[in-house]
Every structure is written in C-alpha cells, then in structure tokens.
Amino acid sequence: RPHTSLELTAAYLFTDARVTDPGPAAPATLDGNRLAQVPRHTVTTTLDWRAPLDIRLTARARWFSAQFEDDENTLRLAPAATVDLGLSRRLNRHWELFLAIENLFDTEIQTARTATGVVSIAPPPLVPRRPTLRLVNPKITFPTNPATHSTPMTKTNLSLNK
Numbered sequence: 001r002p003h004t005s006l007e008l009t010a011a012y013l014f015t016d017a018r019v020t021d022p023g024p025a026a027p028a029t030l031d032g033n034r035l036a037q038v039p040r041h042t043v044t045t046t047l048d049w050r051a052p053l054d055i056r057l058t059a060r061a062r063w064f065s066a067q068f069e070d071d072e073n074t075l076r077l078a079p080a081a082t083v084d085l086g087l088s089r090r091l092n093r094h095w096e097l098f099l100a101i102e103n104l105f106d107t108e109i110q111t112a113r114t115a116t117g118v119v120s121i122a123p124p125p126l127v128p129r130r131p132t133l134r135l136v137n138p139k140i141t142f143p144t145n146p147a148t149h150s151t152p153m154t155k156t157n158l159s160l161n162k
Contacts, residue, residue, distance in 0.1 A: 039064040054090035
C-alpha cells in the first residue's frame with residue numbers, strides 16, 4: 001500500500017480458451033481455434049482512496065487484447081483500454097450510495113464484426129442519471145432443510161436503482 005488510505009491492486013488474466021472437440025455437427029476446421037469473444041490477455045489496475053467521512057474514490061483501468069468475433073477466427077475485434085471512476089459513501093453497515101462513470105474517455109470498443117466488415121461499437125460512457133443505492137453484504141435466509149428451516153446466504157453488491 002502506498003499509504004494507509006490508498007490501495008493499489010493489479011491483476012492479469014491469461015486465457016487460452018480453444019475448441020478441443022468441435023463435435024459432429026461442427027466443421028473439423030474449428031479444432032484448435034480460439035473461442036469467440038474471449039481475449040487472450042486482460043490487465044486490470046485499481047486505485048482506491050478511502051477518504052474521510054466514509055467516502056471512497058475508485059479509479060480503474062482495464063486493457064484487453066484482440067479477440068475473434070467468430071468461431072472460424074477470421075473476424076478480429078481490436079484490443080481496447082478503458083478507464084472507470086467510482087465514488088461511494090457508506091451510509092451504515094448495510095447501505096452504500098454509489099455513482100460511477102464507465103469508459104470515462106469514450107474509448108471505441110468493438111463488440112461485433114460481420115463478414116461484410118460492419119463493426120458494432122459499445123455505447124458511449126455510462127453515467128447514471130441518479131446515484132445507486134447499494135446493499136452491502138446482506139444476509140438473506142432461504143428455507144432449505146426441515147430440521148434447521150434455513151440456510152444463510154450472503155450476496156454482495158446487490159444494486160437497487162432507487
């Protein structure tokens with residue numbers, strides 16, 4: 001940690017997802033191809049600042065490598081890097097008010113490509129029209145066992161848009 005109120009994290013994901021048995025209905029040429037829309041490399045870095053008054057500011061940068069749109073590995077989608085910002089304030093033990101801006105610099109992210117060359121692009125930066133109230137670490141009970149009548153289950157970051 002650079003400072004007690006700062007936390008810097010980084011993650012790298014290598015994915016070598018390939019077709020190993022295309023099955024009788026698929027062409028044998030798919031064997032060994034990379035799976036569609038799965039980037040081989042993904043890098044994420046996050047900087048969290050825990051400010052006074054239970055305020056938290058988060059900056060996240062993410063990069064992913066090129067990927068293929070199709071099973072034949074002929075329609076390439078370009079790599080991209082995005083930056084997101086988040087601001088939250090803990091209201092109490094269970095509730096947090098959260099506001100985020102995704103893809104802050106409006107990076108062009110290719111999401112699909114056709115054989116004729118038409119490329120679909122992800123929507124522009126997402127800025128919610130209102131803050132999101134988020135339930136943090138609620139304990140939800142579901143009846144499952146007649147002897148005990150319940151099993152506790154924890155669900156984190158349940159978003160409520162009100």
